[in-house]
Amino acid sequence: MTNEQFQNLLRFFKALADESRLKILGILANQEYSVEELAVLLQLKEPTISHHLAKLKELKLVSMRPDGNAHLYQLDIRELQSISQEIFTQERIASLVKDVNTEAWENKVLHTYIEGDIQATEVIQRLKEIPTSRKKRLVVLKWIANKFDLGVSYQENTVDEILQRYYHDSSTLKRELVNSPFMEKESGAYRRLPVLDFPMDADRVQTTGEG
Template sequence: MEKAEFQTLLRFFKVLADESRLKILGILANRECSVEELAAIVKLKEPTVSHHLGKLKELNLVNMRPDGNTHLYRLNSEALQNFSKEIFTPDNMASLVEDVEGEAWESKVLKNFFEDVSEAGCDRVLRLKEIPASRKKRQVILKWLANQFEIGINYPELQVNEIIKRHHPDCATLRRELIASKLMRRENGVYWRLETSIKRPVLSE
């Protein structure tokens, strides 16, 4: 699910997580009402009803039309149907946990393949125990390694080797893997990290 869709879904549930707003929508699904009428039906003050209507209007769930000196409100059934068709789909619901599950799995891989070899009073040093044979697990390691390089900085090969060797002695293999995985590029002995949309896997303490 795209971030914008997720935020819309979150707003939808927040707006409807209120008994009075749900009652107002139910009333407006049957007929048009003014703020005064709604206040009498749901037994709320008119400013409170106006506040609830404002929240519903933010999601385009109610329509308003002028009628003389007053305003009449009605449920926007088309907007509600669009929510159902575009947001409340099985695929979108399933995608809500994809990132969470993916990040949890990546963290587990990192925890299994790295060990902390830091010495007291020194910066934290994480050593890669071995290069995973599994391509999927290796990709997690490569993502982590790529994040040890800053975007927009050119690195000579010697410096790339030094950075990789802090974590594993086989810098040649890992350097080639970073290039093959399109996490870094190389030209004339100069390396740089690509501006990909990868997330930074978190290695648990």
């Protein structure tokens, strides 16, 4: 999302962060009204209604047409649909955090549960304990799974040997990795799955199963 789009989104939410403006949109969604009519319906002064309508017109959410000496306003449904299609998509909303370090929370979890510097490559860090929180456990399992190479099949004794470098209970780690989206076991061989950058979803971790 560009900075201009981001600012437009801010203006959109600021304009609608008002009870009267939301009510005006609701009323105009049914039919067109004049400033005088809206003032009576909402029990507000006409200048106040005009101010709210000006804010909504800036976003092109309402349109106006002359009717004799008055002006009639109505909701511009096409503009509303256009805004919805342009801004309110998963990709657009996700792009709001492009300048945010989304790994900060994961790094905090790792610093809590891993002994030593997690960035160091010359020494092996040890896992203090397996988190009881499912979401935090996913972070740790993701870190452990990254110790295995993609496209390589590992026999069980090799998996145990690698896991024991990082934690004394390799059986539990092995079971958790298989029950998570990070590793699979097939025909006695273990393989890392290419999903290490997926969103941390606590509901995807199972706590039972065979290792």
